[in-house]
Amino acid sequence: MNNFFEKSDISRSEAENIVSDTLSKCDDGELYLENTKSETILLDDNKIKNSSYNSDLGFGFRAISDEIVAYSHSNEISKNSLRQSSENLKSTLKSVKGTYNHEILKSNKKYYDNINPIEQKSLNEKIKILNEVNNYLRSKDDNIKQVTANFLGEQKSIEIIRSGGESLTDVRPLIRFNVSVMLEKNGRKESGVYGVGGRQSYDFYLKDNNWKSVCDEALRIASVNLESKPAPAGEMKVVLGPGWPAILIHEAVGHGLEGDFNRKKISAFHDLMGQKVASEGVTIVDDGTIDNRRGSLTIDDEGTPTEKTVLIENGILKNFMQDRLNARLMKTRSTGSGRRENYRRIVLPRMRNTMMLSGNHTQDEMIKAVDKGIFAVSFGGGQVDITSGKFVFNCTEAYEIVNGKIGSPIKGATLIGDGPSSLKEVSMVGNDMMMDPGIGTCGKAGQSVPVGVAQPSILINKMTVGGTKL
Amino acid sequence: MVKDQEFLEKKASYCIGLAKKFGATASSVMVNNSVSETVNFRNKKLDESNRSDDLGISITTYIGKKKSSISSSNLLNDNLNILIEKSVETTKNTPEDEFNSLPDKDLLAKEVKDLSLYDDTHIGNDQKIDYLKKLESAASNDKKIINTESSFTQNKSNFILANTEGFCAGYKTSSFTASSVTVAKDEKSMERDYEYSSKCFFKDLDDAGELGKQAADQSIKKLSPKKIGSEKIAIIFDKRIAKGILSTFASAISSSAISRGTSFLKDKVNQKIFSDPINILDKPDILKGLGSRNFDGEGVKTDTLKLVEQGVLKHYLIDTYNGKKLNLKSNGRYGGTSNLYFENGNISFKDLLNSKSKSLYITETIGRGSNIVTGDYSVGATGFLVENGEFKYPINEITIAGNFKDMFQHITLANDLEFKYTNNSPTMMIEGMVVAGK
Numbered sequence: 019m020n021n022f023f024e025k026s027d028i029s030r031s032e033a034e035n036i037v038s039d040t041l042s043k044c045d046d047g048e049l050y051l052e053n054t055k056s057e058t059i060l061l062d063d064n065k066i067k068n069s070s071y072n073s074d075l076g077f078g079f080r081a082i083s084d085e086i087v088a089y090s091h092s093n094e095i096s097k098n099s100l101r102q103s104s105e106n107l108k109s110t111l112k113s114v115k116g117t118y119n120h121e122i123l124k125s126n127k128k129y130y131d132n133i134n135p136i137e138q139k140s141l142n143e144k145i146k147i148l149n150e151v152n153n154y155l156r157s158k159d160d161n162i163k164q165v166t167a168n169f170l171g172e173q174k175s176i177e178i179i180r181s182g183g184e185s186l187t188d189v190r191p192l193i194r195f196n197v198s199v200m201l202e203k204n205g206r207k208e209s210g211v212y213g214v215g216g217r218q219s220y221d222f223y224l225k226d227n228n229w230k231s232v233c234d235e236a237l238r239i240a241s242v243n244l245e246s247k248p249a250p251a252g253e254m255k256v257v258l259g260p261g262w263p264a265i266l267i268h269e270a271v272g273h274g275l276e277g278d279f280n281r282k283k284i285s286a287f288h289d290l291m292g293q294k295v296a297s298e299g300v301t302i303v304d305d306g307t308i309d310n311r312r313g314s315l316t317i318d319d320e321g322t323p324t325e326k327t328v329l330i331e332n333g334i335l336k337n338f339m340q341d342r343l344n345a346r347l348m349k350t351r352s353t354g355s356g357r358r359e360n361y362r363r364i365v366l367p368r369m370r371n372t373m374m375l376s377g378n379h380t381q382d383e384m385i386k387a388v389d390k391g392i393f394a395v396s397f398g399g400g401q402v403d404i405t406s407g408k409f410v411f412n413c414t415e416a417y418e419i420v421n422g423k424i425g426s427p428i429k430g431a432t433l434i435g436d437g438p439s440s441l442k443e444v445s446m447v448g449n450d451m452m453m454d455p456g457i458g459t460c461g462k463a464g465q466s467v468p469v470g471v472a473q474p475s476i477l478i479n480k481m482t483v484g485g486t487k488l
Numbered sequence: 489m490v491k492d493q494e495f496l497e498k499k500a501s502y503c504i505g506l507a508k509k510f511g512a513t514a515s516s517v518m519v520n521n522s523v524s525e526t527v528n529f530r531n532k533k534l535d536e537s538n539r540s541d542d543l544g545i546s547i548t549t550y551i552g553k554k555k556s557s558i559s560s561s562n563l564l565n566d567n568l569n570i571l572i573e574k575s576v577e578t579t580k581n582t583p584e585d586e587f588n589s590l591p592d593k594d595l596l597a598k599e600v601k602d603l604s605l606y607d608d609t610h611i612g613n614d615q616k617i618d619y620l621k622k623l624e625s626a627a628s629n630d631k632k633i634i635n636t637e638s639s640f641t642q643n644k645s646n647f648i649l650a651n652t653e654g655f656c657a658g659y660k661t662s663s664f665t666a667s668s669v670t671v672a673k674d675e676k677s678m679e680r681d682y683e684y685s686s687k688c689f690f691k692d693l694d695d696a697g698e699l700g701k702q703a704a705d706q707s708i709k710k711l712s713p714k715k716i717g718s719e720k721i722a723i724i725f726d727k728r729i730a731k732g733i734l735s736t737f738a739s740a741i742s743s744s745a746i747s748r749g750t751s752f753l754k755d756k757v758n759q760k761i762f763s764d765p766i767n768i769l770d771k772p773d774i775l776k777g778l779g780s781r782n783f784d785g786e787g788v789k790t791d792t793l794k795l796v797e798q799g800v801l802k803h804y805l806i807d808t809y810n811g812k813k814l815n816l817k818s819n820g821r822y823g824g825t826s827n828l829y830f831e832n833g834n835i836s837f838k839d840l841l842n843s844k845s846k847s848l849y850i851t852e853t854i855g856r857g858s859n860i861v862t863g864d865y866s867v868g869a870t871g872f873l874v875e876n877g878e879f880k881y882p883i884n885e886i887t888i889a890g891n892f893k894d895m896f897q898h899i900t901l902a903n904d905l906e907f908k909y910t911n912n913s914p915t916m917m918i919e920g921m922v923v924a925g926k
Binding site: 070074207436 | 537542544567581719748749859864886
């Protein structure tokens with residue numbers, strides 16, 4: 019466990035006193051300390067292009083009164099710096115009066131081990147695998163013109179000190195292994211990307227030459243795209259494959275169900291609690307408690323243990339995702355969804371692993387039910403306007419469906435839909451629920467956090483496909 | 489207050505000395521400090537105040553043609569000792585790359601010109617609050633506006649870049665940014681829009697009332713949108729969207745994408761890639777320019793480049809590493825462009841709107857739908873239907889798609905260029921794109 023005061027001119031008890039004194043008339047707040055060690059090792063264009071190491075240390079001090087948040091952060095954990103932050107907070111909240119809420123849930127459950135993945139594998143071993151990846155792919159297909167592969171490893175240690183001296187800690191490992199390839203054939207270029215990751219050691223994901231299957235998948239996607247023809251334009255039926263395509267759920271309903279947007283009544287969902295927002299059979303949860311998943315957290319960044327939050331149950335809207343601030347103002351409880359990118363940023367309610375649970379149809383039934391439409395298997399990312407409810411996501415592997423049969427691959431295209439209505443268009447939910455491979459990152463208000471998604475195959479009756487073929 | 493040059497220089501030279509001591513044959517160091525103060529308002533009341541003080545250091549160490557780098561926010565000498573020793577150790581274990589090196593000495597910037605990038609004015613929180621009160625009062629004037637969130641940020645930064653070729657320079661910069669996001673509502677719909685202003689000097693910032701009114705008007709205009717059918721139609725990009733086309737263009741001509749062969753503009757220098765009258769400039773020495781600079785992230789002098797002349801691509805954006813690989817000299821574009829812009833076209837905004845009986849005016853796009861390998865483009869969009877020069881009604885839940893190779897050849901620019909962002913474009917029309925709707 020990190021001792022944040024070891025090399026500082028301020029002792030733990032002095033820091034606790036400053037925290038308690040600063041927050042005495044506030045409703046909530048804490049001192050958040052963070053020490054992150056991270057590395058990137060990148061192979062590109064046949065060479066190790068980058069080996070870099072980052073060590074980031076700092077604190078963020080937050081005081082909340084009613085709706086007002088005062089925040090101050092610094093890299094220097096020192097008496098001076100902490101006092102200056104305290105003064106900043108006090109001057110913003112000089113005329114307020116609140117009662118500090120000491121209540122915070124406790125749990126002994128942990129969803130990952132206290133490890134430092136960076137130290138568990140030597141640089142030479144990592145470089146060796148990256149070179150093997152490069153050689154393996156280039157020997158597999160003559161059309162390969164570019165291979166990029168990288169390791170990203172991180173260990174983030176945090177401590178939360180609340181008024182009264184209560185301390186909550188967590189150590190979070192995280193790794194990612196990505197491969198991207200570019201093919202060129204007859205003057206045409208296409209790329210394919212795949213990766214794996216989560217909160218375990220590199221070796222867990224790479225054992226038994228598992229890196230080869232990551233390479234194979236990236237190459238397969240690129241090869242499919244090399245044969246792709248222009249995507250259609252217009253409204254049609256869409257079958258989504260299981261796993262990663264659950265970006266749909268993340269964008270279509272996930273963001274719109276975050277507490278802050280609903281407290282402010284600016285989400286398209288804010289007045290739909292208890293109402294039908296999806297077809298019968300559609301159940302969506304946001305779960306921070308799945309062992310070792312990228313979006314899992316033992317405690318959130320306010321110290322609340324995470325949980326499995328039911329958002330939509332059998333089509334009915336049941337819960338929003340809450341941090342402490344929005345939960346208090348909406349007179350409910352935190353769902354352990356308070357997250358921040360790092361100590362520089364304020365806490366916001368965020369998703370963890372957002373999942374649609376299995377139904378009882380097969381993917382085959384869905385394809386057969388479509389006369390004209392598309393089958394989308396892999397996605398690159400998405401975005402939503404939570405106020406209008408309109409969301410997009412970008413396919414990176416898709417096929418046309420003609421008369422109940424999968425046809426030619428089509429070029430990457432953007433799909434657009436309306437959050438509150440699109441899940442009502444889900445007419446079949448598959449029995450093949452699958453987690454994503456562990457590479458998702460979600461952006462909100464300029465803050466990126468690791469997340470997961472999962473879903474079975476689904477059939478959506480109507481979505482607009484943004485191709486070029488009319 | 490932001491740390492002074494002396495403090496940053498001392499840290500930089502300490503690191504360079506240490507790297508040498510541990511066995512590096514060359515090194516470069518960037519030390520920066522940035523102090524930001526933000527006040528946020530929501531619905532005419534104080535919502536958040538945020539102060540950040542960020543120190544950072546990044547060090548690249550070389551042993552011959554081997555290279556590795558570290559970065560940290562902890563500038564205590566103890567920590568720097570550990571990190572630099574680790575960096576040199578990592579460098580030893582990293583394979584050689586023949587193109588790794590510091591920039592050629594004769595390309596480094598010799599002088600640091602005063603480009604008027606720093607305003608010493610301090611805008612205290614009380615002044616920020618006054619500005620935001622005025623802004624939010626203008627933004628919430630119309631009763632269709634149900635939520636306003638506005639923000640004022642003052643940022644002061646300073647940096648030093650140093651390397652073992654004797655380069656050591658840096659300077660202070662400042663920015664003052666005000667923004668407002670409004671939500672409008674009617675019986676049928678709820679829509680959000682925004683406006684912002686960002687300047688190096690406080691006195692140049694947009695008037696608070698104007699900014700608020702603009703943010704509100706833009707949301708209100710979007711209410712009760714319709715979805716249109718799928719068709720081929722001329723697209724007019726509002727300036728705030730047109731500038732995004734420049735960002736894609738810049739990534740596609742970066743020497744890294746070119747040397748890796750992953751750009752649709754590879755091997756296109758001296759070829760006509762845009763329609764005839766198009767000129768694109770990257771001008772680093774604009775006084776008070778948001779993207780202005782004396783040198784790039786490696787210390788290489790940055791001169792104005794006419795990237796596209798009469799539709800013809802003239803230069804890539806070159807850094808030291810990729811330059812050596814391509815056998816070209818760095819043109820000071822490590823980290824990308826400075827103030828990148830399209831020169832004005834020769835018709836007015838009004839004439840551009842009038843030039844087609846029917847067109848689609850786009851004010852917002854969502855999704856990252858630009859593929860620089862293939863040039864394919866497909867994004868979600870929001871905007872207005874324009875008929876005979878008039879805005880008819882708002883449109884949403886559509887996508888627009890095309891391929892940049894074709895789109896670039898069909899650009900018409902209006903003559904209404906302003907320098908509001910880092911990348912700037914006049915209003916832009918592109919013919920031949922496909923809209924997917926109903």
